[in-house]
Amino acid sequence: MSLASIIILVILGLVGIGLYALLITRNLIKVVIGLQMMVKGAILALVLAGRLSGQVNLGQSLALTVVVADTIVAVIALALAVQIRRHCGTLDLNDLATLRR
Amino acid sequence: MDVSLLTSLWVALPLLSSPVIYLIGRLTVRRTPHKANPAGWLAVAALAIDAILLALTVDANNKGIATAFKFGDVVMRADGISFVLGGSAVLLGLLVTIFSLQYMAGEEGEEKYYALLTAMIGTIVGLGCTRDLFNLWVWFEAMAITSYMLVAFYREQPASLEAGIKYLVQSAVGSTLVLLGIALVFASTGSLDLDHIMLVTQSGSTLLLAAGALFLIGFGVKAALVPMHTWLPDAHSMAPSGISAMLSGVVIEAGLVALLRVMGAISGSSLAWGWLLLGFGLLNMTLGNLLALRQTQVKRLLAFSSISHVGYMLVGLGLAVTYGLHDGAAGAFFHLITHALMKGLAFLAVGALMYGLYLANHKHDALMVDDLNGASKRYPLAVFGLSIAVLGLGGLPPLAGFMSKWQIFVAGAEAQSTAALVIVIYMALNSVLSLGYYAPLVNRMYRKEPSPVILTGKRIGWQISLPLVLLTAAVILLGVYPTALSWLTDTAATSLLALFGAI
Amino acid sequence: MVYAVGAGAIYAAQFHLLSHSIFKALLFLGAGAVIHSVGTRDMRLMGGLGKQMPLVRTVFVIGALALAGIPILNGFWSKELVLEGGLANGPLWMYILMVSGAGLTAFYTCRMVSMVFFGEPRTHLHGHDAGTAMKIALIPLAFGALTSWLLAGPFSHLLGEESLPFHGVHTLTTLHILEEIISIPTLIALLVVALGLLAWWQRGRLGWMAKAFNWLGWSAEHSFGFEAINHAIVNGTQATGEGLRVTQTGQLNWNVMGILIGLLAVLATLIIFGLGA
Amino acid sequence: MWWQVIIAIVTLGCAVEAIRAKKLLVSAMWLAGTSALVALLLYILGAPEIAVIELSVGAGLVTVLFVFAINLTGEAAPPFRSLIPKPLAWVVIAITTGTLIWLNLPMLGASLPDVQGLTFQAAFWENRQVDGWLQIVLIFTGALGLLGLLADEKPHQDDEEVSA
Structure with missing residues (x-):
């Protein structure tokens, strides 16, 4: 098994596990954890893509931007979660479904 | 002025002015808490200057001077599509900012609202110009980040927070899927430049097929393709009305443009892309219309109608991509512009009513359809604007919406194929169906007895009225002179066909 | 026309x-x-x-x-x-x-x-x-x-x-x-x-x-039954509209499921129709 | 090669544990572990710079943020039944990842060419400088968003709520 194939399986594994978390978890914080898991897969994917095309440093600089951007997304998501806890009194997604139909 | 400097200024000015707006606004609030916040006026000034820069750039482009600049390895080039998207963003943004002068006055964190709104407009303009696959994602993500807080701006309203987190999670999933697609394209072509990718794309590559699927879904979340649309009605109905107008009029279209750019680059990999666009278009139209039919909240109804209108654009673009029809693309871009105007007008008019009925009385209730009864008696201008907007959206001649839909119909007829003909007839039926929920609104506003809420409504000021008047005039004028914008939509259509390698 | x-x-x-x-x-x-x-x-x-x-x-x-x-x-x-x-x-x-x-x-x-x-x-x-x-x-x-x-x-x-x-x-x-x-x-x-x-x-x-x-x-x-058909269409459409509203569950999990279903549908379409081209 | 396989398996194991853990804090710790192992994989791939950043930001900063947020919101209530039936979620995820792996088959056997071209500094600061500038925009707007969401609420609003 080559390194590339191992990494590809890890990438898809992380994305799959992250998506699974988004499907079954009902806690908002854990949803954000699932998102972060997917992003880790994407970072690996970009670096691997760079490596496969012989431009690993280009891949790295893309991944750096992704790290920054998705950390900000996580920060805002957590801030929203805190605010939701404060004003809705819950983090359960089942209770956060007042907007429907 | 040097054209490339001009173009870069057009992109950068909103982004540069955003921190200035925030800082000045913040300092004023600190020193004199009871004075009116200058942030709004600063944003109006910045966007007005940006509109002038836009005009100059367009002028240079029409003279045949390449409106491009290079930033490191990343090429930014303004073409027809950039002007359609960026122009809608700047102009609608300007009107929304003027509208917000009264609508948002006295809200907590006003300066953040204007700073983020200006930054969002800048990111949309940049998104339209960039020619680099990864840079496109960065602009896209920046646009998303600026809009998260704007959607959840009423941070003490549970509903608005709920809408914000749903929007955030879904669009974050989408953008991660896009990243995976970018990695696939980067790995298989070794390049990030869209023009270069197009040259080296071969058909039948399964990697590029997977990448295309990820792009379609990832950007499709932002463009509200069914079944990724579920965030849209929540976000659009809970955001402040000005932001609803921006989201509906420009942001979902920005998702569409981003999708077109990357799909164009890898379109050589398969023939199915155009059909996928058509399929999503029909799905969007049907579901958007059917779900709008029984809505009781006005803003939610308009949000679902946005879903169906994305469907019209997708069908136009799909026809263009599948059959290489210039008219399909021109119609779709024309519809993009008219939809921005009509939906902007609709949301702003609803916002004006909400302001008069609720916000001015310090209430945050949702505007229900029943609240509109007899509103024409008290708010003739807003009601007229809303009526023109929804009738235009329903495709009644001679309003702008009819002309743009008609162009897409004509493109379908030009395709000279039974499938395209069936699609056109289906679209026409959908238009009729959409009148089934637009027309009762108008009827209600003009012919019913005023509801008690209406009678207690407050007056609305000129800041709210001015954008309504301008947008109403634009919707009517574009209906009467649809050719006024054909130079722009034609350029955009040419750019699109060039993207998909049809020329 | x-x-x-x-x-x-x-x-x-x-x-x-x-x-x-x-x-x-x-x-x-x-x-x-x-x-x-x-x-x-x-x-x-x-x-x-x-x-x-x-x-x-x-x-x-x-x-x-x-x-x-x-x-x-x-x-x-x-x-x-x-x-x-x-x-x-x-x-x-x-x-x-x-x-x-x-x-x-x-x-x-x-x-x-x-x-x-x-x-x-x-x-x-x-x-x-x-x-x-x-x-x-x-x-x-x-x-x-x-x-x-x-x-x-x-x-x-x-x-x-x-x-x-x-x-x-x-x-x-x-x-x-x-x-x-x-x-x-x-x-x-x-x-x-x-x-x-x-x-x-x-x-x-x-x-x-x-x-x-x-x-x-x-x-x-009897208007060729058009009246009745008309009625049926209007009622049917309204009922479909009402019925479809259930799909807007408002639950984030199902919303993400929508994204995945979309992805699967596109992948399936591409594999069935796209590979040949 | 076998040790690479083991690292990969442990990484995925950490990720699974992060989802399975009942307590949120534990979950966050497993996420930090996943992040550290991803950093290791990045290093193995020949990307030491981003590995360091992932280690400090992904495993460090983000974990701190999670801990903060969990402290502010309190631990989760005992786990509920999920809204989507778990078998359905399983099947959908399995089909999706399976299809993606199948489409990626041509890449699985790819060999990794030697690293060439730019240094990381040149790639980031020169080639991709627009991304760098945009990071500033991202950070600025992110900070504004954070401030907007979490800044102290004006007291008079609370007064109104109390009086109402």
């Missing part, structure tokens, strides 16, 4: 739209005058009204002939243009369907005109003639129905340059358009129209046929 656009004959569609708007306005206004005068909408109760309201009768006949596509009137020219555009670009069966439609139109217009304005009064309806205002509205329209086809050239000019430049409408002179219209397919269409007229004329002799078509008359009385 839809047929014409579908077949790519944009100009024909627009031209027919113009003619249609003129003669339909004429017919509607004429019918309005009649209804105003006798106070009922039921055609079967009318009859012999022509004597009481000669002017309305005249213009109504003009409008009806235009609708039926009788030569010289504007409906003839534009309808022929549509049919020809269809023959050139569309499938043949559609053309045949359209021509038969034209024949049917001729038949029912004649029936309508004869029932309302000619023959013996069926009931004692005391109609009075239309008012002056109504006449003033009707006369220019009748004139338009007679002559608007002469404007074919200028109209194509207008379309070609002003409003629909994208669609490649060729600017043609009136004469050219008229020449194009008069051709063999036109004669066929005229023949069918004439057949429709004949069928009405000889309706007495076609008694056996009428009997065979009795069920048609019965169903026509």
Whole structure:
């Protein structure tokens, strides 16, 4: 098994596990954890893509931007979660479904 | 002025002015808490200057001077599509900012609202110009980040927070899927430049097929393709009305443009892309219309109608991509512009009513359809604007919406194929169906007895009225002179066909 | 009209739209005058009204002939243009369907005109003639129905340059358009129209046929079930709309599921249809 | 090669544990572990710079943020039944990842060419400088968003709520 194939399986594994978390978890914080898991897969994917095309440093600089951007997304998501806890009194997604139909 | 400097200024000015707006606004609030916040006026000034820069750039482009600049390895080039998207963003943004002068006055964190709104407009303009696959994602993500807080701006309203987190999670999933697609394209072509990718794309590559699927879904979340649309009605109905107008009029279209750019680059990999666009278009139209039919909240109804209108654009673009029809693309871009105007007008008019009925009385209730009864008696201008907007959206001649839909119909007829003909007839039926929920609104506003809420409504000021008047005039004028914008939509259509390698 | 656009004959569609708007306005206004005068909408109760309201009768006949596509009137020219555009670009069966439609139109217009304005009064309806205002509205329209086809050239000019430049409408002179219209397919269409007229004329002799078509008359009385179908469609659509609202669960988990289902659908489509290309 | 396989398996194991853990804090710790192992994989791939950043930001900063947020919101209530039936979620995820792996088959056997071209500094600061500038925009707007969401609420609003 080559390194590339191992990494590809890890990438898809992380994305799959992250998506699974988004499907079954009902806690908002854990949803954000699932998102972060997917992003880790994407970072690996970009670096691997760079490596496969012989431009690993280009891949790295893309991944750096992704790290920054998705950390900000996580920060805002957590801030929203805190605010939701404060004003809705819950983090359960089942209770956060007042907007429907 | 040097054209490339001009173009870069057009992109950068909103982004540069955003921190200035925030800082000045913040300092004023600190020193004199009871004075009116200058942030709004600063944003109006910045966007007005940006509109002038836009005009100059367009002028240079029409003279045949390449409106491009290079930033490191990343090429930014303004073409027809950039002007359609960026122009809608700047102009609608300007009107929304003027509208917000009264609508948002006295809200907590006003300066953040204007700073983020200006930054969002800048990111949309940049998104339209960039020619680099990864840079496109960065602009896209920046646009998303600026809009998260704007959607959840009423941070003490549970509903608005709920809408914000749903929007955030879904669009974050989408953008991660896009990243995976970018990695696939980067790995298989070794390049990030869209023009270069197009040259080296071969058909039948399964990697590029997977990448295309990820792009379609990832950007499709932002463009509200069914079944990724579920965030849209929540976000659009809970955001402040000005932001609803921006989201509906420009942001979902920005998702569409981003999708077109990357799909164009890898379109050589398969023939199915155009059909996928058509399929999503029909799905969007049907579901958007059917779900709008029984809505009781006005803003939610308009949000679902946005879903169906994305469907019209997708069908136009799909026809263009599948059959290489210039008219399909021109119609779709024309519809993009008219939809921005009509939906902007609709949301702003609803916002004006909400302001008069609720916000001015310090209430945050949702505007229900029943609240509109007899509103024409008290708010003739807003009601007229809303009526023109929804009738235009329903495709009644001679309003702008009819002309743009008609162009897409004509493109379908030009395709000279039974499938395209069936699609056109289906679209026409959908238009009729959409009148089934637009027309009762108008009827209600003009012919019913005023509801008690209406009678207690407050007056609305000129800041709210001015954008309504301008947008109403634009919707009517574009209906009467649809050719006024054909130079722009034609350029955009040419750019699109060039993207998909049809020329 | 839809047929014409579908077949790519944009100009024909627009031209027919113009003619249609003129003669339909004429017919509607004429019918309005009649209804105003006798106070009922039921055609079967009318009859012999022509004597009481000669002017309305005249213009109504003009409008009806235009609708039926009788030569010289504007409906003839534009309808022929549509049919020809269809023959050139569309499938043949559609053309045949359209021509038969034209024949049917001729038949029912004649029936309508004869029932309302000619023959013996069926009931004692005391109609009075239309008012002056109504006449003033009707006369220019009748004139338009007679002559608007002469404007074919200028109209194509207008379309070609002003409003629909994208669609490649060729600017043609009136004469050219008229020449194009008069051709063999036109004669066929005229023949069918004439057949429709004949069928009405000889309706007495076609008694056996009428009997065979009795069920048609019965169903026509019940609006061919259109009323019921209409009702069903409206209710069905509303119910579907209401039912679909369940899909908007508001639960984030299901929303993400939507994204995944979309991804799967696109991947499946691409694998099935996309790999070959 | 076998040790690479083991690292990969442990990484995925950490990720699974992060989802399975009942307590949120534990979950966050497993996420930090996943992040550290991803950093290791990045290093193995020949990307030491981004590995360091992932270690400090992904495993460090983000974990701190999670801990903060969990402290502010409190631990989760005992786990509920999920809204989507778990078997359905399983099947959908399995089909999706399976299809993606199948489409990626041509890449699985790819060999990794030697690293060439730019240094990381040149790639980031020169080639991709627009991304760098945009990071500033991202950070600025992100900070504004954070401030907007979490800044102290004006007291008079609370007064109104109390009086109402």
